[in-house]
Amino acid sequence: MRFPYSTTDPAQxxxxxxxxxxxxxxxxxxxxxxxxxxxSGAMVNVLPYDVGLQLGVVxxxxxxxxxxxxxxxxxxxxxxxxxxxxxxxxxxxxxxxxVQSPDAPLILGQTNFFMEFEVCFYRSSLEFEVKPKSSI
Amino acid sequence: xxxAELLPAIRRLPALDKLRxxxxxxxxxxxxxxxxxxxxxxxYYLPTPYNTFGAGSALMQAMQQTxxxxx
Numbered sequence: 001m002r003f004p005y006s007t008t009d010p011a012q013x014x015x016x017x018x019x020x021x022x023x024x025x026x027x028x029x030x031x032x033x034x035x036x037x038x039x040s041g042a043m044v045n046v047l048p049y050d051v052g053l054q055l056g057v058v059x060x061x062x063x064x065x066x067x068x069x070x071x072x073x074x075x076x077x078x079x080x081x082x083x084x085x086x087x088x089x090x091x092x093x094x095x096x097x098x099v100q101s102p103d104a105p106l107i108l109g110q111t112n113f114f115m116e117f118e119v120c121f122y123r124s125s126l127e128f129e130v131k132p133k134s135s136i
Numbered sequence: 137x138x139x140a141e142l143l144p145a146i147r148r149l150p151a152l153d154k155l156r157x158x159x160x161x162x163x164x165x166x167x168x169x170x171x172x173x174x175x176x177x178x179x180y181y182l183p184t185p186y187n188t189f190g191a192g193s194a195l196m197q198a199m200q201q202t203x204x205x206x207x
Contacts, residue, residue, distance in 0.1 A: 009189070012189050012190075013193055015190075015192030015193040015195075015196060016189045016190065016192060016193070037186075039182075039184050041182075041183050041184045042181075042182045042183075042184060043180040043181050043182070044174070044180040044182075046182065062163070065171070065176045065177055066171075066174050066175070066176065066177065066178055066179075066180060067177070067178070067179045067180070068179070068180055068181075068182055069179050069180070069181050069182070070181045070182035070183045070184075071182060071183060071184060071185050071186055072182050072186065077180075079171040079174045095171075095172075095173055095174060097174070097180060103186075103187070104186075105186055105187070107182065107184075109182075111173050111174070111180075112173050115173070
């Protein structure tokens with residue numbers, strides 16, 4: 001299924017358009033509709049702090065046992081697991097590095113979004129395609 | 137390093153340090169439980185320059201200016 005590149009602010013133009021994917025995250029009995037940036041350069045999925053809170057996750061310093069490095073700075077992250085519903089695909093379990101940084105976008109990275117879905121980018125036509133991985 | 141290599145050094149630790157080591161390892165096991173596909177204490181990189189809106193437009197303008205004839 002193809003999705004359009006999108007912006008997050010009317011002041012942005014086509015050059016600022018990025019592959020953002022609408023998805024619904026579920027944790028326990030809570031659900032939240034979010035937009036995730038499909039980022040093939042990110043090693044992991046990243047969950048912003050406020051999204052985790054809205055889904056009822058409680059920060060536990062002892063469980064913040066993975067580390068992120070790069071353009072968001074060095075920071076500890078807590079592994080959390082969500083059920084993600086995308087379009088009419090079967091729900092999948094995604095692993096997120098939950099961070100306390102207020103600036104972090106919701107990122108869909110190599111582990112494990114790209115392990116669950118095949119993705120093709122068609123930047124010149126401002127579209128990208130996502131489909132569940134082949135069941136070989 | 138293997139456990140066999142570590143064990144002699146561990147056995148030479150004072151009793152208090154042995155107890156500390158047991159506690160540290162137990163906590164590690166507790167917090168490391170079931171976080172696959174992540175690995176505990178591993179560093180994961182996010183190299184993308186996020187939120188750099190306007191940079192793409194500025195870059196394209198710069199390229200067009202470079203391409204234009206300059207008498």
